Amino acid sequence: MSTPDLSQFSMLDLFRAELETQSQALTGGLLALERDPTSATHLEAAMRAAHSLKGSARIIELMPAVRVAHAMEEILVAAQHGTLRLTRGHIDALLGGVDLLALIADPATEADGAAVTAQIDGFLAALAAAEAGGTAGETAELAEAGAPPSAPVSTVASAVSASQASEAFGRDLPAGETGGGERMIRITAQSMTRLLGLAGESLIEARRLRPFADSLTRLRRQHGALAKALDAVRASLPPGTEDGPTAQALALARGTLEQGRHQLEERLAELDALDRRSTDLANRLYGETLASRMRPFEDGVRAYARRVRDLAHALGKSARLDIVGGSTGIDRDILDQLDAPLGHLLRNAIDHGLETPERRRAAGKPEEGVIRLEARHHAGLLQIIVADDGGGIDLPELRRAVVARRLIDEAGAAALSEAELLEFLFLPGFSMKETVSDVSGRGVGLDAVQSMVRQVRGTVRVAARPGEGTSFLLELPLTLSVIRTLLVEIGGEPYALPLAGIARTLKLPRAQVETLEGRPHVGFGDQRLGLVTAHELLGQGEARAQGDELCLVVIGAGTGSYGLVVDDFLGERELVVRPLDPRLGKIKDISAAALMEDGAPVLIVDMDDLLRSADKLASAGALRGPQGPRASAPANRRKRVLVVDDSLTVRELERKLLEHHGYEVGVAVDGMDGWNAVRSEAYDLMVTDVDMPRMDGIELVTLMRRDARLRALPVMIVSYKDREEDRRRGLDAGADYYLTKGSFHDETLIQAVTDLIGPAAG
């Protein structure tokens, strides 16, 4: 065999491709066999897979792989014949064999023949040990692609394999997801977006035929009128001339016209058919392109079954993963972005949620814990549930932990409802465990999950039943690509408001607007609805003053609702979401863009941002409503301070304190909001918290220090964290001052502010 290296290389590629397909079948079969060691179907499937791999390995003369596959096949055949009963040790070893095959087939490994051989020997030894009834606890080396060649052949400390298995959660999904019936191909995301864009455009173009056809109908009517006119002339011919030259000329004209009309009829009919066909085609193209964005849920989570099993073993527990609703269609973008948060949640479920087998037995539960991963479409949303049947969450313990971390005092903690209490779990770095286990609780916790889920416009909630289990509910849009919106006109331009953020729409006579404390209100049911104009919020020109009716969109919920005044309603639309040029960064109040049927661009509003902006305007007392400009700034300008904190209480406290001393105050509710605010308005000082969603204070300060315009703006950090290292971190990031929240009540804050920027005026 002296084939040149090049052909050998491509053969390896083919083998790897087959390995992926067969690995899935093998793994699935082995996991099933673990529960039902004599199942003929699964034995057959697994044996087939191993046999096939052996054959392929032999063809490309990859002898190490042949050895491994052969050994696996032997065991499976023996199990089929009943001469051997598969134990957990067997399954462990065989699963290890699957990994080992991947390692062997990895071109990076070829170089180190000795280490591979050692691993193969180890594998064979483990198989033999299993056959001889080896202990269940001894696992074969979880050979991972990329593991250093000097790694021990068989695992000793479960802690080591635990972290390896846990890291496996964070690994990328296998490339080129094959298997599952249909052939899959890869396509770049950009290509996909362009396809969708072009499909949308062709739909728009196809729809232009209709108005064109209509315009020709007018032509037909004109023909009709002409015919009538000619007839009238004919009728008005003086008697006796009906056969004369005039009549004849007229008849000729009439005949020609008839021909023309006939032609037009035919062409119009053709055009109709053309219009129907092309619109139909464009619609189908568009639908198909949109649908091709969907993948079955199972595709993304199939690999978790094995990892759950491995991690559980590594932690001395027993668990299996049940996937429900595997065929549920999920937008591929969302599926990609769910990998990390789902991995976290599964890891947590095994580490924190499930009890040890002893405790489960004591509680009368089956030793094997079940983690259910379910996906379904519900009420126009995608719901994903990660539920375990473990011990639930110890609420009193949680209350204690919350107080211990000084997030709230005892009295406050006692007053918290269960739902509110559970929210604390989503705080950054929060963990109830005092000792950080190797697997989780590294501070990369539920807050990361929440922010990842938010990035795909979703929410995550947790519910727990003590002793029975915990479940996390993720609610996500069905697709990130299409969104149902209400189109409105603002400043002469179209904007799209996602329906999800709208409570209802109203048209009210202007006369109904009342003013309270200088702020416009309107009666809405039994509520007073504060009004805010879209122009103010977006900074887009002036409100249209004409008409005596106001178009209102009610946004927000409960007492946090506002009536958003827009110029006009343009109707509901389902729009294909297009991202804006990434170089523009995140634009405040805007989430993305789309194209309307006529090709005109429209901006999709970020409702969360908008509500926050409305809140800010309202609390700063700057709501102008549908009329009235702000008084011009006084010549002797007061100093302006931006307060950034996600806690309403803290924000208000700081604001009152500062305003009392004469400063003008702006507020922001998290890091991102603060970043937007400090860039769009002029401030003299920023006072910020550290622990905030969306962007924490450290990141905020870092961003500011990198920006040429904001580099010199003084920043003061005010935080609960009072350890020296937190202080260091804040100052290193570029803050000018670090204050702990405990020192609030006295003049320390004001003193620090005056130190940094001087008194409020002058």
Added chain:
Amino acid sequence: MTSRTPDNSPESARTADSARAGRLLDRPLPPGYRAEWARHFAGARVQAGEADAPADTVLIFRLGGEWLALPADLVTEITEPRRSHSLPHRRDRLVRGIVNVRGELLVKIALAELLGIEGQEPAASQGTAFARLVVIGRADRRVAFHADEVHGLHRHGPEALRALPVTVDKNAARFASAVLDWDGRAVGRLDGAGLLDAVDRSLA
């Protein structure tokens, strides 16, 4: 005096088409034909290969009162002007909004702002018949801008370029690398790469 191919010649063996073609070419030379071609071939060779300096193709267009040239390989599209949508909360005057070009949403900028040119006709007026929307850049780094007038592509040799006069505005000088002689005008030849970089930076 023309010399005609005799009819009993092997011409009859050729196909009818080539026979016709041959007869077409047998017509006498038009007056001045030889002189004109002599002039043509006497002139300097413009073929590549023997030419020592490569010719350059630029797009010539006008912003306000200034004529400018951009490397043609940076221009991806020239199309009729169309409505754009403004972007809220922008503090600059460079970014005018987003515009739909072939189903893609591109950022539209006021190139005149970047170059410090004044007096550009507002896009809405679309005054002249030659106003165009020009898209420049590559792949993900494209932008569109409104040009008051687009002359078209122009190929020139290096001898058409002159150095920038010292009195040229500092701002324009950042992006103009030379002055191109064209049609009796001095056209500012812009440095495409530098321009695109500056646009990248200013978009955020």
Added chain:
Amino acid sequence: MLFLMFRIGKDRYVLDAAQIEQVLPLVEAKELPGAPAGIVGVISYHGEPVPLIDLGLLATGRPVAEVMSSRIILVRYPGAEGEHRLALCAEQVIETLKREPGDFVATGVEAGLPDYLGPVAADADGFIQWIRAPALLSDELRALLFRLPGAAA
């Protein structure tokens, strides 16, 4: 092998296409009074003077017809001091031909004929004769031509 075909009088001739630099329209030439027979002048090829031989005049005594199908063939010419260029005008310069060198056979009357006339190939319409460009100019002509003032060396 690819050949360029043309006519002188009523006969067809070919030149090896590899020797041809370009085929030009009948550009005007500057006359050279007193030049040897056949050499009707010089043309300017991108500023370079190239001697023009009227093949019709040379072979049959009748100048080439001034019609669109008559053209100038610019031939490359290995010489003592590198390559020379020679311009030949002929009639019916509108076809190329693909033939094997082996198709051409000696006429049997070489001895009495000018050097530039090479072997012939036959087809349905008659004979096609291969012209050997270098032989178009006799040695003394060559020497004479390429010592002309301004001629490319």
